[in-house]
Amino acid sequence: MFFIVGFAIVLGSVLGGYLPHGSIGVLIQPLEVLIILGAAIGAFIISNPKSILAGVGKHFSRVLKGPPHDRDTYLELLTMLYTIFRLIKSKGMLALEPHLETPEDSPLFQPYPIFLSNHHATEFLCDYLRLMTMGTDNPNEVETLLDIDIETHHKEAHTIAHSITLMSDGLPAFGIVAAVLGVIVTMGSITEPPEVLGTLIGGALVGTFLGILFAYGLVGPIGVSLGHYADADSKYFECMKAGLLAHMSGYAPAVSIEFTRKTLFSHVRPTFMELEEAVQEAPAAE
Numbered sequence: 001m002f003f004i005v006g007f008a009i010v011l012g013s014v015l016g017g018y019l020p021h022g023s024i025g026v027l028i029q030p031l032e033v034l035i036i037l038g039a040a041i042g043a044f045i046i047s048n049p050k051s052i053l054a055g056v057g058k059h060f061s062r063v064l065k066g067p068p069h070d071r072d073t074y075l076e077l078l079t080m081l082y083t084i085f086r087l088i089k090s091k092g093m094l095a096l097e098p099h100l101e102t103p104e105d106s107p108l109f110q111p112y113p114i115f116l117s118n119h120h121a122t123e124f125l126c127d128y129l130r131l132m133t134m135g136t137d138n139p140n141e142v143e144t145l146l147d148i149d150i151e152t153h154h155k156e157a158h159t160i161a162h163s164i165t166l167m168s169d170g171l172p173a174f175g176i177v178a179a180v181l182g183v184i185v186t187m188g189s190i191t192e193p194p195e196v197l198g199t200l201i202g203g204a205l206v207g208t209f210l211g212i213l214f215a216y217g218l219v220g221p222i223g224v225s226l227g228h229y230a231d232a233d234s235k236y237f238e239c240m241k242a243g244l245l246a247h248m249s250g251y252a253p254a255v256s257i258e259f260t261r262k263t264l265f266s267h268v269r270p271t272f273m274e275l276e277e278a279v280q281e282a283p284a285a286e
Contacts (some may be wrong), residue, residue: 003063003225010217026199032207035215036171037179043174044167052163059160063225068233073114075278077236077269078257080112080280081243084129085253093133100126100133108219111283118236124149125240132248139248146241150234166225168215175211179204239263254279 015024045053062068087095087108099106109115116122128142136142182204189200225283242263246256261275270278 002066003222003258006221006284007218010213014213018276023110026202026207027206029203029206029210030181032178032203032210035181036174037208039177040167040214041217043170047166048098048163051059052160054159057163059157059228059229060222060225062229063222068229069236071268071270073236074239074264074268075274076112076114077239078243078260078270078275079278079282080115080256081240081260082111082253083108084282085243085247085256086088088247089253091134096129096133107283108248120153121236121240122196124153124237125244128240132244137248139245142248143241143245146244150237150241153237154234157233158227161223161226161230163223164226168220171215171219172211174207174259175214178207178211182207227246235263235265 014149018027078205084096086264095107099108103109109122117242128146182200186197186200186204189196192200239260243256246259247253251259257275257279258272261269261272264270
């Protein structure tokens with residue numbers, strides 16, 4: 001939603017300042033667009049491996065979705081972690097084993113559909129809970145592994161955002177390429193009347209205009225937005241990390257999720273009372 005509003009403001013401001021003095025028809029140059037975007041996409045394909053190319057479409061949809069997690073998402077996660085830690089405290093680590101192989105079928109996880117819809121988060125948490133059931137009890141060693149795991153996930157997302165940003169950096173140059181080709185065409189018509197030459201030169205300059213507009217008004221902001229999305233998504237995993245480490249350090253479930261709550265940004269952090277009410281209403285795990 002914000003992406004659409006933002007781009008509408010960019011386009012409206014640019015065209016709104018131009019139209020009182022010029023014709024929109026001059027800006028309609030499909031061949032210039034073909035040169036600029038075609039060359040940029042080709043360079044993008046050359047410079048990136050298959051894994052990034054395959055992930056671009058999936059990640060681009062994130063720009064339209066907005067932030068990946070809101071207050072309700074985190075309230076659900078904190079409540080679920082409390083339920084898990086309470087089960088471990090009351091029945092021991094081995095009580096988790098029936099729930100970890102197919103969490104989507106587990107009564108422990110089923111009350112938390114937002115979490116289950118996030119495949120990577122589900123796999124992440126279940127993997128570390130499984131390690132704990134296997135006897136891993138050193139929080140320092142687990143913290144190191146958690147950091148590596150989260151950083152790997154973070155870098156994968158940021159690599160795609162970075163590749164989009166690099167693409168935007170090249171668009172003004174491809175705009176110049178389109179403009180130069182337009183000038184070459186104009187030079188071939190140097191004997192034409194001034195009004196014809198003016199139209200040809202104006203069309204050539206549109207290439208520079210479009211390259212800059214695409215770079216700083218569209219593609220560049222998409223890259224920045226994907227970077228922010230990756231940062232916000234990593235916070236979800238850091239939240240789980242804080243809860244797991246607090247639990248492994250021997251804290252009570254209520255204290256462990258308070259450690260977890262404190263890791264969140266203020267605009268998505270549930271209040272202490274909201275969390276207290278949520279955990280009291282949570283279904284008991286068995």
